[in-house]
Amino acid sequence: MKTSVGLLGIALIAAAVAAEAADYPLAYEGQQIIGSIYTIEARYEDTLVDLADAHGFGFNEMQAANPNVDAWLPGEGTKVRLPGKHILPDAPRNGIVINLPEYRLYFYPEGGERVSTWPVGIGREGWSSPIGQTRVARKEANPSWYPPQSIRDEHAAQGEILPAVVPPGPDNPMGPFKMNLAMSGYVIHGTNKSFGIGMRVSHGCFRMNNKDVTELFPQVPVGTPVTIVNQPYKLGVMDERLYLEVHTPLDEHGFPSVLDKQTAIQQLLRERGELVGGFRLDWKKIRDVVFAEEGIPEVIGEPYEAATAFF
Numbered sequence: 001m002k003t004s005v006g007l008l009g010i011a012l013i014a015a016a017v018a019a020e021a022a023d024y025p026l027a028y029e030g031q032q033i034i035g036s037i038y039t040i041e042a043r044y045e046d047t048l049v050d051l052a053d054a055h056g057f058g059f060n061e062m063q064a065a066n067p068n069v070d071a072w073l074p075g076e077g078t079k080v081r082l083p084g085k086h087i088l089p090d091a092p093r094n095g096i097v098i099n100l101p102e103y104r105l106y107f108y109p110e111g112g113e114r115v116s117t118w119p120v121g122i123g124r125e126g127w128s129s130p131i132g133q134t135r136v137a138r139k140e141a142n143p144s145w146y147p148p149q150s151i152r153d154e155h156a157a158q159g160e161i162l163p164a165v166v167p168p169g170p171d172n173p174m175g176p177f178k179m180n181l182a183m184s185g186y187v188i189h190g191t192n193k194s195f196g197i198g199m200r201v202s203h204g205c206f207r208m209n210n211k212d213v214t215e216l217f218p219q220v221p222v223g224t225p226v227t228i229v230n231q232p233y234k235l236g237v238m239d240e241r242l243y244l245e246v247h248t249p250l251d252e253h254g255f256p257s258v259l260d261k262q263t264a265i266q267q268l269l270r271e272r273g274e275l276v277g278g279f280r281l282d283w284k285k286i287r288d289v290v291f292a293e294e295g296i297p298e299v300i301g302e303p304y305e306a307a308t309a310f311f
Contacts, residue, residue: 022056022215023116031088032236033243033297034115038082042074049195053209055082058103058119058198064248064295085297086117087236087245090272095225096136096188098122098206100129101232101247102295103198105188105206109219118216119198121191121207129206129228130183136224137182139217142168143189175210177217181226188226189213200250233268233290234297235275242279242301244286248293261290280304 024034042051048071052062063071065083074080089106091097093115097106100122107116123129144167168176175190188206190213191197197209208216232249235242249261265286269276279301289298 022118022212023114025114026112029112033085033087033238034117035084035086037085037296039079040082042069042076042078042080044076046074046080047072048074048080051080051082052119052198053194055084056118056212057083058121059195060103060198061119061247061295062198064293067292067294081296083295087234087243087297088115089229089231089234091227091229091231092225094227096220096227098129098226098228099234100131100228100230101250105208105216107216107219116216116219118208118212120188121196121199123200123205130186131228131230132183134182134186134226134228136179136188136220136222136226138180139220139222140178140180141217142176143172143174143178144168145172145174175208175213177213179217179220188216233265235268235272236297237275240303241299242276242281243297244289244300245295245297246289246293247295262287265290276301278303 026034038055040051040055048062048066048069049059051057051074052059059071061083062080065081066074069078069080086102086104089097089099089102091099093108093112095108097108098104098120099106103119103122105118105120109116170192173189173192174187175192178187178189180187186205188208190210191207193207194209196207230250232247234245236245237243244265249264269281280303281301282299285298286300289300
């Protein structure tokens with residue numbers, strides 16, 4: 001009896017952490033940072049894929065947050081960080097916002113009192129997901145999949161013949177719900193292959209875990225704005241400290257050089273001068289955070305009056 005109660009307690013804790021990883025209150029206008037970093041201990045049978053799925057994260061962000069952990073065999077008792085702290089993207093807080101380098105979707109319902117966020121799979125190299133502003137043009141539950149000829153040709157070249165129509169069900173890669181964007185061919189949908197969540201795996205669409213899209217779908221009316229951004233570097237202020245969050249930049253031809261990254265972060269700091277101006281910056285910490293690309297918000301600046309103690 002004691003063992004079963006313990007397992008129930010573990011399950012309830014895991015469910016609570018997963019829920020918090022999806023839904024956050026916005027306590028005040030202009031709040032820029034949400035969530036917290038958690039640390040758990042892996043069991044002998046865990047992988048980062050399992051832990052990501054259980055706690056509401058994508059594979060790439062879990063791997064980035066735990067660079068010294070074996071993704072496939074963390075080991076019994078290994079401490080694993082859950083990267084549940086996020087700087088909100090610099091984008092309109094209206095409807096859906098997707099930040100590609102973060103592999104993450106944010107949803108701002110009407111009222112401005114909360115934001116929900118989930119990991120997504122995005123377009124792989126050669127099938128990039130788009131950037132820009134659009135809207136939800138159509139919604140469908142239990143959709144059929146009509147694979148375009150380009151995808152059917154790609155599968156045929158690998159010896160797999162796709163039918164012209166895949167009906168609803170467990171073999172349908174659209175999952176239980178889909179939301180077509182007003183960008184021809186691009187869709188937010190569930191998936192029958194949860195492994196690709198938080199990775200570059202799709203043909204340009206945005207894949208969500210089925211449980212996540214099931215939660216999002218009824219909250220999103222047709223016409224909801226959708227903003228897709230490419231922001232590997234995000235800045236935010238919390239408790240009078242300036243934070244920087246860095247994700248690996250996406251590039252179809254390989255990752256940018258170190259010089260490109262330093263140039264990009266300096267440009268961002270200049271562009272966000274109204275946010276950065278009141279802080280003394282720790283340039284060594286900035287370089288370290290940019291190099292590490294762990295996706296964890298880190299303090300890079302303190303108010304000038306506190307700078308002596310900080311540095």
